[in-house]
Amino acid sequence: GQQVMQIPQYQHVQEGEDFTTYCNSSTTLSNIQWYKQRPGGHPVFLIQLVKSGEVKKQKRLTFQFGEAKKNSSLHITATQTTDVGTYFCAGPVWVTGGGNKLTFGTGTQLKVEL
Amino acid sequence: EPEVTQTPSHQVTQMGQEVILRCVPISNHLYFYWYRQILGQKVEFLVSFYNNEISEKSEIFDDQFSVERPDGSNFTLKIRSTKLEDSAMYFCASSTGFYYGYTFGSGTRLTVV
Numbered sequence: 708g709q710q711v712m713q714i715p716q717y718q719h720v721q722e723g724e725d726f727t728t729y730c731n732s733s734t735t736l737s738n739i740q741w742y743k744q745r746p747g748g749h750p751v752f753l754i755q756l757v758k759s760g761e762v763k764k765q766k767r768l769t770f771q772f773g774e775a776k777k778n779s780s781l782h783i784t785a786t787q788t789t790d791v792g793t794y795f796c797a798g799p800v801w802v803t804g805g806g807n808k809l810t811f812g813t814g815t816q817l818k819v820e821l
Numbered sequence: 822e823p824e825v826t827q828t829p830s831h832q833v834t835q836m837g838q839e840v841i842l843r844c845v846p847i848s849n850h851l852y853f854y855w856y857r858q859i860l861g862q863k864v865e866f867l868v869s870f871y872n873n874e875i876s877e878k879s880e881i882f883d884d885q886f887s888v889e890r891p892d893g894s895n896f897t898l899k900i901r902s903t904k905l906e907d908s909a910m911y912f913c914a915s916s917t918g919f920y921y922g923y924t925f926g927s928g929t930r931l932t933v934v
Contacts, residue, residue, distance in 0.1 A: 738920065740922055740923075742922075744864075748927070749912055749925040749926060749927050749928050750864060750912070750923075750925045751925070752922030752923060752924065752925075753922075754922075755920065755921075755922055757920065795863065795864065797864075799919060801919065802869055802876045802877035803876070803877070804869070804871060804872075804874065804875065804876025804877055805852070805869075805871035805872060805876045806851070806852035806854075806869050806871045806876055806877075806916070806918075806919065807852075807869070807919045808854070808866045808869050808877055808879075809856075809864075809866060809923065810866070811863045811864040811865070811866075812863065813863050814863055
């Protein structure tokens with residue numbers, strides 16, 4: 708079945724430094740979603756990328772979808788303590804009965820130190 | 822902003838007991854899901870539900886698991902005879918379609934002792 712890996716598994720940064728997490732799928736994705744999970748919290752949807760090579764920005768966050776639609780990245784510029792959490796990519800797969808299911812990546816846990 | 826509500830937030834049960842986890846998805850969403858997350862691990866798909874029936878289930882979702890949407894608003898996950906390895910955070914989620922993100926509930930932490 709589809710496998711989605713992320714690197715690195717953990718990242719500690721000083722506040723103000725940049726951060727990047729990389730997501731790689733074993734299969735071609737129709738689209739990719741990114742979620743953030745704060746410690747002790749639930750996944751919160753950040754964004755979806757659909758087109759090959761697509762780049763989207765949300766303030767300090769930049770999301771990119773690879774040309775082959777098998778990889779994606781999330782880059783945070785000038786991290787803040789509010790960025791702490793685990794970032795997951797997720798690849799939706801159609802299900803025949805209707806809707807889809809998400810295969811989540813392994814996640815990258817970000818810690819930001821003052 | 823609309824929320825997905827889950828109860829209880831924490832449930833402790835003895836091995837072999839039945840548990841029911843409850844969820845109220847967002848009212849105009851069409852697709853409903855249960856996921857689980859073992860501590861420190863990734864989020865895993867359990868089951869999807871559409872048009873009042875299961876549309877897909879994972880290999881984790883064996884005969885001990887069942888889902889219901891009894892009254893058009895609540896969405897429940899039942900585990901008939903819990904095992905120690907069922908201990909995890911269970912998340913309910915809903916969405917409006919394939920090209921839309923999921924809204925997750927805050928989860929139920931299930932501890933089987």
